Amino acid sequence: MRDSKDSVVTGRKSMIGLSPLALGSGAIGTSSYSIASLLPAVSQRLSVSPAAGGQLVTVFALACAVSCPAVAMVASVKGWDRRRLVLGALVIAGLGNACCALASTPASMFAARILTALGSAVYVPAATSLAATRSAPHRSARAIAVVLSGLSASLLLGIPATSSGMNLLHGDQGVFWSITALCLISAGVIAAFVPSSEHPTRLGTTAPKERRTSRVGGQSMLVLAVTLLATLATFMVYTYITLILAVPSADGMPMVILLSAYGVGAVAGTLLGGRAADRWHPAWVVLVATAMSAIVLLLLGWVIRIPASPVVVALVLTGWGCACWAIYSPLSAWLSTPVLMSFNTAAVYAGMAIGGLLGGVVVAETDPSTLVPVAAAAALAASCVVVVARPRSPVPE
Missing domain, CATH: 1.20.1250.20 (MFS general substrate transporter like domains)
Structure with missing residues (x-):
């Protein structure tokens, strides 16, 4: 070559x-x-x-x-x-x-x-x-x-x-x-x-190794499950974030600023996740990011119930955006081949759709803030799957 x-x-x-x-x-x-x-x-x-x-x-x-x-x-x-x-x-x-x-x-x-x-x-x-x-x-x-x-x-x-x-x-x-x-x-x-x-x-x-890593095997399926669960957790809350933040803690701060705070964290998390995945194995980065996402979601549920000041809510949203978006670059690097990356993207969009649908069911039956602990549980489940999927080698089998 x-x-x-x-x-x-x-x-x-x-x-x-x-x-x-x-x-x-x-x-x-x-x-x-x-x-x-x-x-x-x-x-x-x-x-x-x-x-x-x-x-x-x-x-x-x-x-x-x-x-x-x-x-x-x-x-x-x-x-x-x-x-x-x-x-x-x-x-x-x-x-x-x-x-x-x-x-x-x-x-x-x-x-x-x-x-x-x-x-x-x-x-x-x-x-x-x-x-x-x-x-x-x-x-x-x-x-x-x-x-x-x-x-x-x-x-x-x-x-x-x-x-x-x-x-x-x-x-x-x-x-x-x-x-x-x-x-x-x-x-x-x-x-x-x-x-x-x-x-x-x-x-x-293509070379035999390239064809082998393009197959959607058992470990790759677990990685895709991580993507699905983590994205589901994110968009279950983000799709209905305006309803969740319609509480006294958000009074006095325009919604566009709160959403922009989340966006700042998302950009930072994307770049930090990529840098970290080049230094350590992507599995460890995803494990830390999904665990942090669960923790910050629980913190978000707490601060909107206190209620905390709008500045505190904005800071928590920034942290949440950073944690939940830090997974996507490492996941793509973990899967490594174009075909598997495409399945990963499909899992992202499936998570968006399922998260939105499940979130709609929860919102129709109870208070929108209930979505936050439910999403935290999904993010924690993603962390558990990472532990199971953790590879012995950099290339998915």
């Missing part, structure tokens, strides 16, 4: 060189998560109830969970270039958001969100695996973290911007058009600054 100094880079230059992929992740994250803040306007425009409109989130997540591994398997068999996959995914996501802006019926909106989901499902595993191949092995987790930081940054910047910019952009349709533009601009930046230097191979011609 030819050793290419252009395709394997180290140090700060490699991290800066991956910033276009992080920009694309930010566009995908804004496209994925902003629908929550747009639901009231979308429901009103389409003349449906907020509950019916909320199913857009579930449909999106399920579509991602189903399409992600399917596309990855086809891409591996056909030997598709990951840079082209990244560019195509952004174009599809942009087209999906344009269709959302044009949608005039609930059916057309659901179809548009499914199209958007296809772009999101393709982008994340393709971009993370591309980043890993363009970095030195001892920096692969950090490279993945740089790409995923765009997703967490969308929680900090993209969602508050879309929520507060609806008046300026003439409602939800203007927001969808702006996200379309962001996706296409990101694709242009990646096309200009991320060279295509990899040599894709078909799955049938």
Whole structure:
């Protein structure tokens, strides 16, 4: 195999060189998560109830969970270039958001969100695996973290911007058009600054070790279970965070500031998790992060019952965002191959969907704050699975 100094880079230059992929992740994250803040306007425009409109989130997540591994398997068999996959995914996501802006019926909106989901499902595993191949092995987790930081940054910047910019952009349709533009601009930046230097191979011609690590075996299934449980714990609370924080402890502080505090922690956790996974085995990083997530969730439940000051609530939200987002870069590095990364992304979206559905059941039956200890139990269960899944070697069997 030819050793290419252009395709394997180290140090700060490699991290800066991956910033276009992080920009694309930010566009995908804004496209994925902003629908929550747009639901009231979308429901009103389409003349449906907020509950019916909320199913857009579930449909999106399920579509991602189903399409992600399917596309990855086809891409591996056909030997598709990951840079082209990244560019195509952004174009599809942009087209999906344009269709959302044009949608005039609930059916057309659901179809548009499914199209958007296809772009999101393709982008994340393709971009993370591309980043890993363009970095030195001892920096692969950090490279993945740089790409995923765009997703967490969308929680900090993209969602508050879309929520507060609806008046300026003439409602939800203007927001969808702006996200379309962001996706296409990101694709242009990646096309200009991320060279295509990899040599894709078909799955049938890869080395035996590569084919072996691409199989979803027993240990890999346990790792995917960790992803599912941890994501379920996060989005069970985050989906209904505005209801949970509608308590005296949050009075006097705008909700956008509290959500931004969580976003700051998410960005920090993504980057710290990647750096830690390059120093220690990813399993240990995930174990600490999931345990800390459970602890901070219990702390969150306590501070909103005291009630504590809004500043304390914001600090706890920052800590929670840091803990729960610190797992994703190590998990991707642990699984290590594009196909397994795609299954990991599918587990993330499945966790989002299941977390939202279970959270809705709990909210319908009892006080929203009950979600917090339930989510803490799910995060603790994820920690227990990590202990069982802990590998004897860096490569999943």
